[in-house]
Amino acid sequence: MKVIKIGGKLIENQSTLNSVAKALAGLGDEPFVLVHGGGAMATALAGKLGVEQRMVEGRRITDAATLELAVMAYAGLANKRVVATLAALGKPACGLSGCDMGVVRSVRRPVGEIDWGFVGDVVEVRGDVIADLLDKGVSPVLSPITCSAEGELLNTNADSVAAAVAVAMADRVEIEAVMCLDKPGVLLDVEDPESVIPQIDKALYEELKNEGKIFSGMIPKLDNAFAMIASGVAAVRITDVAHLDGGTLIVK
């Protein structure tokens, strides 16, 4: 089964969202769980509301005003648009945030060198809730708003939510995590979209990395992929949304 993560850019407007939904509907009867971002919508909303955004290493520091707009953008507009668009294509879906049936519980990140504010780190995924929806033919669509045991909504990295969901579901069924980027896969030459490496195992990864052939931005994504595999996920695919069965397959 696929656990698919798509970034916020892909659902920013109805036209790109329609392409995403068609690609997902193209999976036919193959079940999937979707985890989406929504950063582009949140940033646009923050701009309109005049709420200054501070990013550290591409991640959003989430003060109270930013949490409110993140909940509105991710759990509200982005999530419901995705679900409604899938439904119109005959793919029944259920939009969930972490608070819903306690599906993704998190803890607020402790203040260290950086105070991230209302940012959560995942501690538990209710695989039974996800499995139950899938058994009914319903695709769970998860926003990256999670919830602490104390009922605090927390802004959470969508890649981390997808990874935690993939690992939790791997106890039940063979999981392929599909991380959709705006590139068709891991490229040997970052300028050449035709240079997709079809498959990478740990040995090849070390070799390519030592030779300096992996684009630096891709290294954390590949490290995350191997961490998922070490935690029981069968394979991780790095691809774009047009090639849900293509791109680069990362295996043990």
Added chain:
Amino acid sequence: MKVIKIGGKLIENQSTLNSVAKALAGLGDEPFVLVHGGGAMATALAGKLGVEQRMVEGRRITDAATLELAVMAYAGLANKRVVATLAALGKPACGLSGCDMGVVRSVRRPVGEIDWGFVGDVVEVRGDVIADLLDKGVSPVLSPITCSAEGELLNTNADSVAAAVAVAMADRVEIEAVMCLDKPGVLLDVEDPESVIPQIDKALYEELKNEGKIFSGMIPKLDNAFAMIASGVAAVRITDVAHLDGGTLIVK
């Protein structure tokens, strides 16, 4: 079983929301479905975004910009805050909008004398989806954002959603619809909160109405209550959130 409707004012801030959640948690093991508004949040957001709001007879004309902010406010912030607050009190809940598992399907209201814009009228409630959650001990929490068969999100009157849910569930189980207002019930003297009429049947309603003893603002609410009862709902309660078993009980 109770189908409870609460207005947007009650969930506008965390302090009033905590009172609502405590009242709901006070129902103990008694199952309930909650339908909430969010007009206060939507109006506040519209003000911040500079999106002019037009109301006709207290209802919101919903242009594209207003639909976006309504989805954000109702399906996002309001819905997830209610669910998270209930969860923290040990009441597992699942926030749903109409698109989720197709739980509330609507049609866009045809343009008549007024063009309401992206406003929906309910055509179908999936009682099986609601019953399934209740069977698992999960309380469904519905926002008034519904979805057409074409996947169009539509802004829908929360009273109408609550009524449609109550009628749909009445096929399965005895339903009491609880409409929470900021008054403790139907009052004989609108200035005296002690003058709650404990029970009204159709005969008493006609009598009181003919005598001019029903406050005009209450007449549509009572008409809606009798319409629900005519469609199979056992009883309708008009009360405030502090008295979920009190107020005025409307019966056949």
